[in-house]
Amino acid sequence: MPHSPEDKKRAITRVRRIKGQAEALERAIDAGTDCAPLLQQIVALRGAANGLMTEVMESHLRETFGANINPNDDRAHDENVEAIMKILRTYFK
Template sequence: MPHSAEDKRRAITRLNRIRGQADALARAVEAGTDCAPILQQLAAMRGAVHGLMADLLDSHLRETMAKQPAPSQADIEEMLALLRSYLK
C-alpha cells in the first residue's frame, strides 16, 4: 500500500487509467469490434496492471527492508510469497 501522498496519488491515477481502459474495452466488445484491437487493448491493460503491481511491490519491499537493520525470516518469507504471486 502506498503511504506517501505522492505515491497514493500516482497509484490512484494509474487505477483510473486502468478503469478507463476497461470501460473502453467493454464498449468495444459491445460494439462488436474486431478481435485484433481488443487483444491490443487487453495487452495494454495487462501492461498497466503489471506496472502498478511493480510499483506497489517496490514500495512494499523498500518499506520492509528499511524498518530494521536486517529483515526477519518472516519478512523474507512474506517477500518471497509476494514475488511468487507477482510472477505467476
C-alpha cells in the first residue's frame, strides 16, 4: 500500500487510467471492433496494471526491507531495492 501522499496520488491516478482503459475496451467490444485494435487495447491495459503493480511493489519493498538492511546507510538500501526493482520491471514488461 502506498503510504506517502505522493505515492497514493500516483496510485489513484494509475487506477483511474486503468478504469478508463477498461471502459474503452468494453465499448470497443460492444461496438464490434476488429481483433487487432482490441488486442492493442488489452496490451495497453495490461501494461497499465503492471505499472501499478510495480509501483506498489516498490513501495512495499522499500518499507519492508529498508529497515532490515542498515538504517544508517540509505544509499545501500536504495541500491538493494533498485536491484530488485530492475528485475521486477523486466518481468512486468
